[in-house]
Amino acid sequence: xxxxxxxxxxxxxxxxxxxxxxxxxxxxxxxxxxxxxxxxxxxxxxxxxxxxxxxxxxxxxxxxxxxxxxxxxxxxxxxxxxxxxxxxxxxxxxxxxxxxxxxxxxxxxxxxxxxxxxxxxxxxxxxxxxxxxxxxxxxxxxxxxxxxxxxxxxxxxxxxxxxxxxxxxxxxxxxxxxxxxxxxxxxxxxxxxxxxxxxxxxxxxxxxxxxxxxxxxxxxxxxxxxxxxxxxxxxxxxxxxxxxxxxxxxxxxxxxxxxxxxxxxxxxxxxxxxxxxxxxxxxxxxxxxxxxxxxxxxxxxxxxxxxxxxxxxxxxxxxxxxxxxxxxxxxxxxxxxxxxxxxxxxxxxxxxxxxxxxxxxxxxxxxxxxxxxxxx
Amino acid sequence: xxxxxxxxxxxxxxxxxxxxxxxxxxxxxxxxxxxxxxxxxxxxxxxxxxxxxxxxxxxxxxxxxxxxxxxxxxxxxxxxxxxxxxxxxxxxxxxxxxxxxxxxxxxxxxxxxxxxxxxxxxxxxxxxxxxxxxxxxxxxxxxxxxxxxxxxxxxxxxxxxxxxxxxxxxxxxxxxxxxxxxxxxxxxxxxxxxxxxxxxxxxxxxxxxxxxxxxxxxxxxxxxxxxxxxxxxxxxxxxxxxxxxxxxxxxxxxxxxxxxxxxxxxxxxxxxxxxxxxxxxxxxxxxxxxxxxxxxxxxxxxxxxxxxxxxxxxxxxxxxxxxxx
Ligand SMILES: Cc1ncc(C[n+]2csc(CCOP(=O)(O)OP(=O)(O)O)c2C)c(N)n1
Numbered sequence: 001x002x003x004x005x006x007x008x009x010x011x012x013x014x015x016x017x018x019x020x021x022x023x024x025x026x027x028x029x030x031x032x033x034x035x036x037x038x039x040x041x042x043x044x045x046x047x048x049x050x051x052x053x054x055x056x057x058x059x060x061x062x063x064x065x066x067x068x069x070x071x072x073x074x075x076x077x078x079x080x081x082x083x084x085x086x087x088x089x090x091x092x093x094x095x096x097x098x099x100x101x102x103x104x105x106x107x108x109x110x111x112x113x114x115x116x117x118x119x120x121x122x123x124x125x126x127x128x129x130x131x132x133x134x135x136x137x138x139x140x141x142x143x144x145x146x147x148x149x150x151x152x153x154x155x156x157x158x159x160x161x162x163x164x165x166x167x168x169x170x171x172x173x174x175x176x177x178x179x180x181x182x183x184x185x186x187x188x189x190x191x192x193x194x195x196x197x198x199x200x201x202x203x204x205x206x207x208x209x210x211x212x213x214x215x216x217x218x219x220x221x222x223x224x225x226x227x228x229x230x231x232x233x234x235x236x237x238x239x240x241x242x243x244x245x246x247x248x249x250x251x252x253x254x255x256x257x258x259x260x261x262x263x264x265x266x267x268x269x270x271x272x273x274x275x276x277x278x279x280x281x282x283x284x285x286x287x288x289x290x291x292x293x294x295x296x297x298x299x300x301x302x303x304x305x306x307x308x309x310x311x312x313x314x315x316x317x318x319x320x321x322x323x324x325x326x327x328x329x330x331x332x333x334x335x336x337x338x339x340x341x342x343x344x345x346x347x348x349x350x351x352x353x354x355x356x357x358x359x360x361x362x363x364x365x366x367x368x369x370x371x372x373x374x375x376x
Numbered sequence: 377x378x379x380x381x382x383x384x385x386x387x388x389x390x391x392x393x394x395x396x397x398x399x400x401x402x403x404x405x406x407x408x409x410x411x412x413x414x415x416x417x418x419x420x421x422x423x424x425x426x427x428x429x430x431x432x433x434x435x436x437x438x439x440x441x442x443x444x445x446x447x448x449x450x451x452x453x454x455x456x457x458x459x460x461x462x463x464x465x466x467x468x469x470x471x472x473x474x475x476x477x478x479x480x481x482x483x484x485x486x487x488x489x490x491x492x493x494x495x496x497x498x499x500x501x502x503x504x505x506x507x508x509x510x511x512x513x514x515x516x517x518x519x520x521x522x523x524x525x526x527x528x529x530x531x532x533x534x535x536x537x538x539x540x541x542x543x544x545x546x547x548x549x550x551x552x553x554x555x556x557x558x559x560x561x562x563x564x565x566x567x568x569x570x571x572x573x574x575x576x577x578x579x580x581x582x583x584x585x586x587x588x589x590x591x592x593x594x595x596x597x598x599x600x601x602x603x604x605x606x607x608x609x610x611x612x613x614x615x616x617x618x619x620x621x622x623x624x625x626x627x628x629x630x631x632x633x634x635x636x637x638x639x640x641x642x643x644x645x646x647x648x649x650x651x652x653x654x655x656x657x658x659x660x661x662x663x664x665x666x667x668x669x670x671x672x673x674x675x676x677x678x679x680x681x682x683x684x685x686x687x688x689x690x691x692x693x694x695x696x697x698x699x700x701x
Contacts, residue, residue, distance in 0.1 A: 070500040099502075118677075121678030122677055123677050139504050140465075179433075180434060182433035210405075212406045212408070213433075278413075283409065340679060341680060343684075346676045368690070
């Protein structure tokens with residue numbers, strides 16, 4: 001099978017509402033829902049979200065190149081998957097991200113500087129998950145899918161599933177990648193969620209690559225079809241189509257909130273950048289493939305759609321650009337001036353109730369550090 | 377004679393082992409086309425094919441578990457775990473299966489498997505990429521644990537580990553991968569795998585190191601020499617079994633010993649080594665055996681790792697404490 005053949009097209013059951021050429025199309029099962037607002041206004045909002053998300057990404061990549069970050073996990077190309085999903089969430093929903101969900105974090109209201117502090121090595125992503133109902137980045141791939149399932153089981157026990165009250169019914173989203181789908185943890189999460197009918201949306205961003213390994217190494221069937229074997233529904237959506245991702249995720253969230261059990265959404269997308277800033281994709285993939293996917297860019301199709309239909313003017317696009325520039329400045333300055341943790345702080349973060357032996361180790365180290373003061 | 381970094385030496389050693397024995401297979405994430413994230417398996421898939429250099433699905437338990445089956449079928453799998461912190465999904469297979477099969481079958485089943493793990497810190501990485509899990513494996517009967525500190529050892533030890541019929545956890549100090557080059561004489565006769573080695577002779581105090589801390593301790597010895605102190609450095613090389621006879625000899629001469637590792641100090645290798653030295657060299661000791669290690673906290677964010685890792689100053693401080701005891 002050619003790489004640019006049926007696989008790259010997404011196959012027949014591929015849900016799309018906005019073509020790469022910016023053509024609005026309808027799908028019999030999934031309609032875009034602007035939530036009672038003017039559709040054009042909502043789409044302009046998505047455009048803005050995606051541009052700002054891309055700016056967070058490109059700015060962070062640049063910061064890494066300048067030595068301000070140790071590493072950066074690029075999301076270039078996955079903006080629609082993340083914004084479409086992020087904007088479908090209700091405030092009470094809860095997200096368990098991987099290490100690449102910068103766009104979802106943005107939707108949840110997490111300051112990108114909190115993420116930069118992780119990649120700068122100032123901390124390990126120390127935000128309080130309850131502040132924005134956005135969990136901590138998880139680097140061990142797949143682990144968070146079980147956490148999401150357990151959290152959803154808690155939601156169930158709190159009686160917040162299937163009440164019919166849209167302000168109370170809650171869903172939990174577990175993000176993971178195509179590579180992670182091979183992990184035992186992910187498969188166990190599927191089993192637990194199905195067994196307990198837990199309100200989890202398993203949201204897989206199939207970006208075609210797990211570092212150097214293509215999706216074919218992880219699965220012989222389209223990933224969304226795996227759900228069926230575990231006893232719950234799965235759908236594949238054009239992950240570069242923000243309207244389709246929004247529509248499908250919204251439906252999946254509601255399905256789970258209503259108490260129907262878990263659902264799998266496979267957002268079919270492409271990692272246009274490297275795996276991380278330390279990776280060199282030219283070693284394992286053809287540049288033609290990237291060129292091909294550039295034609296499916298998630299942002300440009302929305303711009304074409306808005307422009308061609310007279311739904312946004314120059315002033316709008318300029319204002320978004322300006323806002324992105326301002327965000328860029330804020331990130332650059334905020335990153336460089338980020339306060340460091342004191343080395344002694346780590347001793348107080350290990351336990352709720354500090355142990356005498358660790359306190360002693362801390363004190364000994366404090367005395368050692370003090371012995372250098374004034375020495376140089 | 378070829379000049380090589382540790383990364384290149386390991387690559388050359390793997391290549392040699394694959395040439396020598398067609399049953400040797402490499403398995404792991406990204407080990408094929410990419411040559412591993414550290415390029416240790418660079419070019420091997422191209423030369424030995426996809427059946428012998430296997431890009432695995434992303435599941436560590438799967439890698440080690442299938443390697444068990446391969447070993448039972450007569451192959452000699454060399455598994456790469458991408459980073460230290462990602463070995464734990466495979467921990468069950470390693471401690472409950474790999475380590476026990478020979479024992480429970482009274483020797484009917486052998487596990488000639490090598491589990492390569494890049495370990496240790498100091499590379500400015502994010503969480504789970506800088507850990508030192510050696511004690512967890514050394515504590516498990518049935519596993520052997522070795523670690524190289526330089527290109528020459530890397531070249532020979534990986535071949536010796538692959539040739540061994542016991543399962544070996546092979547720890548590679550990732551900070552050293554591209555650090556220094558050394559001349560490797562491919563015709564030399566290597567020292568036995570399970571042996572420690574005096575890396576620098578000295579008379580006043582013995583530093584015991586392995587993997588990434590050998591280089592630190594050699595620098596300490598150099599600095600101490602400037603102050604008129606003669607420090608001996610032992611590269612332990614093998615952590616299970618330990619080869620401590622040369623260490624006992626050394627400590628009987630110097631009367632002082634310090635164990636230096638990046639792993640947490642509590643129940644780290646240093647604890648076992650200190651106990652054994654105390655048992656065997658009690659009357660020669662002029663100071664308690666000291667340990668300098670990582671603190672008993674999770675590995676910190678990278679901007680604090682310099683403080684966390686035993687460095688020149690922290691080891692020198694311990695040298696002072698030992699000598700002044
Ligand atoms: C358990 C574990 N093994 C290995 C790794 C190293 N690693 C980090 S990301 C990655 C690839 C993940 O691919 P995928 O799940 O498709 O997500 P993507 O990075 O493409 O978003 C690997 C192998 C890890 N983080 N955790």
